[in-house]
Amino acid sequence: MRLSIADDSLGNSFYGKGSYQKYSTIAAGHPTPENISPGVTSVITSEDIDHIGARRVTDVLEYLPGVHVSTGRNGFNVIGFRGLHSEGNQQVLVMINGTPIRNSQFGGKTYLWDMPVKNISHIEVIRGAGSMLYGADATSGVINIITKTGGDLKGGDVGGFFGSHDTYEGWAEYGNKQGDWEYSFAFQGGSTNGNKGRVEQDAQTLIDRQFKTSASNAPGFTNNAREDIDARLDLAYKGQYRLRAGYQRFNDVGTGVGSVFALDKLGTNQVDLYTMDITAKNGFTDYLTANSKYYFYGEALNTDTYALPPGTFGGALPLGVRNKVNGFVGSTGVSTQLNYTGFDKHILTSGTGLNYSWTIPAYNKINAIVTPSLVQQIPLTDASAFGRDPLLVSNERYNYYALAQDQWNFATDWYLTAGFRYDYYSDVSDGFSPRLSLVWNVSPFLTTKLLYSRAFRAPAFFELAQPLTPGSTLKPETINTVEFQVENKWTSDLKTSANAYWFEFENFISSANSNSITPVGFVNNEKINGIGVETEANYQVTDSINVALNYSYHGISNNNNTGLLPEHMAKGLINWELAKDWMIGTQLNWIGERRRGTNDPRSNLSDYFVLGLTLSTKIAKPLEITLRANNLLNMNAKEPTANPALLPGDIPVTDRSILGQIKWSF
Template sequence: MQAMAASAQTTSEEDELSLVYGDSDSISLATGNLQTLRRAPAVAVVLTAADIANMGLPGMDEVLETVAGIHIAHSANTLAPLYMVRGVYSSQGPQVLVLQNGVPITTLVQGNKGNLWGNYPVELISRLEIIRGPGSALYGSDAFAGVINIITKGSAELAGTEFGARAGSFSSRDAWVLHGGKLGPVDIAAYVRVGDTDGFHRTVDADAQTRNDTLLGTHASLAPGSVNVDNKAADVNLEAGYGQFRARFNYKQREQGSGAGIASALDPVGKGRSTRIIGNLIWSNPQLTKDWGLTASLNSQEFDQEIPVPYILLPAGTRFPTGPFPNGMIGAPETWERNVRLSVVADYSGLEDHHFRVGAGHEDLHLFRTRELRNFTYAPNGTPIPTAAGLTDFSNTDVFLRPHRRRIDYVFIQDEWRLAKDWNLTAGVRHDKYSDFGGTTNPRIALVWDATYDVTTKLLYGRAFRAPSFNEAYSITNPVALGNPNLKPETNGTLEAVASWQAKADLQLNATLYRYSMASIIRLTPRPAGALGQVYNNTGNQTGRGVELESAWTVDRDLRLVGNYAWQRSIDKATNKDAGYAPHHHLYARADWQFSSGLMLSPQLTWVADRKRPVGDLRAPVADYHTVDLSLSTRRGKNSWNFTAAVRNLFNADVREPSAAPGLQIPHDLPMAPRAISLTAAYKL
């Protein structure tokens, strides 16, 4: 009886800790099969809904900044977030694959998650599974430097109804409803959210038009002036499960300002709107026969990018040798795309010590409509010419990008082989055949060794690729950045060594060493002699190396300490100099302290340091910064109100992200948000 009582008490304590800190010990992203995180054949991390709630952060972008080796940079265009993993930087950030419930949400035009991304609501996230390093052997294109899988909350996790609201600095406000339960035999989960914000009003003191004014003797620039980062958001997520079937529907709309300007010149009025609609239908039977499991899925995404208030690329009063722009240089490029993906995956475990995973799929990616309004054309040398008719629809004559279609067929095979009692070898390869540029084959191999009871080591190698975006391959009217239909994919080979030490039952330590080599990087290069402007080409090569250290220590039932540190250096092989933009040092630390019954205090520290400029950018290095965030929240059960008060950037540090080299457009970099305060209230039935 005594033993049973002790066991019950231990189980109860573990359950309570799980409610506070969540379960982050397993991952499916590394192989497609659920397995322990420690033995997964990848450098991976899992953030649970409890982890995210403890942080008190407003969106997924801010949450990702807490992961070792990941830094969130920004572009001037809408201040779009760029997920920079291990120093891999580009102006659109397409080298990280973002999945939602295992399905890519990549857009065709830019090859990323969309410039009008507008963040992702944390209330909907059940788990974030993140791989640093290549993932193309399983996931194909864009799983180049990393993979992020957003897993949304299902009916079992919600188990009731929750509604909440948040208000904070910059006139920010959100409201949402979550529900999970049953409708007869059908499991149902639903989420609806609306929100808006005026955004922070940091000042840009010089922009692209400042330079134009100096060169051309005009006075048109709106700098010094504020960035334009207002945002309206609407989200709907529905999920239904019946037997072996699961269906999901997701709607995400964002309307947001132009950031620091689409052309790096301040634009206080321009607004873009993105609408993303995702549908998933999955049938899965993990025990189709004794040794076989089978999963089939049909997925669709429609992504529209419209410009309800045309962008002012350059302000009123702009003048070129070709003529004046009394109302400014105005443009409104719009796109509509529809993507359909079909896949079938089989698991076979009939061979002793082996687990095979075989899959095939077809993707039909269709940019089916483009539209462009603008009040200019281009001279042969690339200089804008004002149109006599003002704002004109060029959709049928001289549009920036015409509709295109890309079809992909792929097959992959993976074997998880238990070599010996303490040794596991995972090997796989995937071949993708593209309708526009041909085929690419990407292997990976991972050896995992349980060296001792509490130490696991890994040696990993993988190759990855990124397909050219439609803008890079097919843009036709903008001489500043002309497309090239002869582009080939970027490639990346990465070698990683990992040691995981369970120092104590409640203390986990991880260390990772890595080295990668990128080739055929797609970059803008000068057009042939006699023509101004640039064209995309496969011209870059880059190598990188780094160290990542991670720790998690549950000191006792009331205190948990989490921290990580990453060092990296990336070298542009053309110059043998630092590739620039990415921090050499990145540190994050957080304490979750449950200091009284039902109250949680979570202070956090982020330090970003030593960001070099690329060759040709003569500015001083980007200033280091450290920020302190603070979150205080209640932890009550059902039928109770819970509150979270959060302060970001408590000491109002001047945080800036690097603007594009050589710094002639926005010379003093992109200002980020100052101190911000928010209060969240939620009630669960």
């Protein structure tokens, strides 16, 4: 049996009787039924997003099994998968339409990144490693955000949010198809003062105790204000050639609990993010297709923050410890992927690509000298005046890769996927990422998967510039993962899934600054072993009531990062169409207790439960009105810090909020 990848019947013919689910591309590299894909995946649709009443991508990701969105310093949001936590999110690869949103200076996603949801078609997620297809950073999770095309929209809509924390936001989007052409454009923008969580003690409190002063802004409130702009263009010809361009600005972004855990009322951050990709899909024969891509990513950073407030160090620094940074991080590349179905019961995939990353520093200015022997206020001066500054070093990196994969239907309802990827780097060690997947459709409704994968992360430029031991070189991070998944569709209304995994993480890179307000270098850590279980159930109780529940457990070997993400999580989404054009959504989110790290004497951080409610109506068509209440019970939700000295009371993250939305479709 020979198959055409361009044929919509591919799923029914190649994937057989167990192909009862929706399709995703993220795990196999081509459209594959979700239950048979060679990975543990989730697909979030625009309808799912509407039912939650979400404003941002992170609002949606929080309800996935095994995923938790927490908060770090300087306004960072941290998307954690399977208990693995790093403040810069270096172990999670985020993409928009397949283009990595990767900051090669610090690693991980773009600084301060989040994204409004109104122009999102769907989100595809891999829980676990994905380096075989996507290369570096795809070690614990992969997120690909697919924006709407003209064919998705077939019209337009405008609307706005308003509510608690002085939150105001508007959007407009329009798209359509005319002959061979397809087009869409979207604009979203807004501002918020954000949640103001109370902090009793901070890093400056510690200094005040030594000098018997009161310069600290604590007791006080976190600064989570921000303004966002998101603009997107999508233009396609014959569905074969497509141009996408995007621009995001994160403006006047507050520093949260501060850049070094000292409350900062004055500091702000700004990021301008530019993305563009051109793709071409060519079907050379019935059995051979090629997907080619050129992409560009650019991030302009401008920060002006106060690590410590005016009057710190007993008044020796009346202007505080100020830091202004400006620079540009860029990445561009080309790639080609071939899919071939000319061999009986095989889908062969091969690909190659080139990526070039670079940084262009502008300045890193400071107004204070703080050393063990000297504390002195100075005019704003470029840090290079005092010696080599890792932030002011221009960097560049070339990455070439090649991959090959075979998906083989070797027996009725048995699928074996084997693949590998080789990455060459101009400045660090090469990466090799194999994977193996065995899927068995036991029955038309029961599927099992046995998966193995290896993934890696190359050190970021800033990490390479500051090894803990001068003259040494950081090793790339690697992770080996084995997991087993069982999915069963008990009835047409009830589906369940459960997976268990084990991983071994080697050379985890972290900053060796456990009790310092400034980094003192980066180091590879000892092996981290992890085990876990993730379960899901989706039940269509009646024609008008749907219940989706999940529970996950993640156990990590004891180290100083232990406890930053919860071991136990339980989540639920309940949607009830109580009458025609009326919908009530309930969001349930229980985050379990966090145990402290090896060197942390504090008692464990208590669990918390967040209840959300969404009410929407379409009775006044084409108007749609939505009201959402988050943390309805006003629970005292906190995220942990790894440093017991600088911020002993942890990070408050959310209070009760109410948000209204009006949408007009045309």
